[in-house]
Amino acid sequence: MIRRVTRLLQAAGLAMAALALAPTVAAENLHNRAAIGGLENIKAVYDVRKSNPNALDMYLKAIITNVENLEKEGVQADLVMVFISHSVKFINTEPTMETEADYGDALASIARSIETLQDLGVRIEACNGATRAFNVDNDTLLPGIEPVRSGFISLMGYQNNGYALIPVYD
Template identity: 40%
Template sequence: MRNLFRYILLVLSLVLATGQGHAGSRINDSAALADLKVGQAVFLIDIADAKKMNFYLEVIQGTFKGMRDQGVTPDFVMVYIGPSVQYLSTSPSADVEARYGAVLMEMESNVEKLAALGVRQEVCAVATDAFGIDNKTLLPELDLVGDGFISLIGYQAQGYHLVPVF
């Protein structure tokens, strides 16, 4: 039942992002995007559940494409902190692998797709240390940073807008 609910949410998100929701009318974000040329966002990813995290990786791709389709150049950065880092290794723990094996493969694919879109993805070294992740095993599309909070502060100081994803 939970998977059906998540599927329905994903379909609705994609429908809204592509503007196919109402016959004869185009759903868009024109009021929010008025005169905007570049949309700078820094996504704080702090999710303990692998399935939920994978869902949001797909939604962020839709957000990127939706913004682009509305004439705004997306400039996105994702910063993974906390328990989310345990799903970003080529050698996850035995427990993580046993619980989320198939989801981990989907997540790896979504990380690759985000990178192909030009989304910068950073992983907090404080979190990898706290969760016992060997930094050498991080997915190759990811950039290791010293402290995710510092990264978030820096991007916001550069004009990026914080999008917390929990």
């Protein structure tokens, strides 16, 4: 019973957040010129550590919108996502039976969003330390996701190569 109430509260919170992020007609007139300035290119790395697949799904959709909005701003985006921690449990083709039973629809949506992000040119990596810790076989990662020795090393490397860090945490 407590688990059901917790899931309902999580779903209600995600629904409210989705409504807050929902585009409006007026949003088409908005821009980010002050922040973008004269930039023609932006490099960023998303540090993804979501432990709830519903929340991860919502954030992936928001990141897709970010990529599209950068294009509207006339900026070429060089983006990378590094999945660390619990999030690796939701980006593979063989989730646990419990995860599949509880979050099957979200997992399918996550897979579609990952494919869309890759089609938009976003590079996606998964931390091998996390896949080991959460018993995810690297061979079962969604197509196009590259396992790396360490997600932390990837984050350090990308930042030292001029990528802005975008945390996507719980």
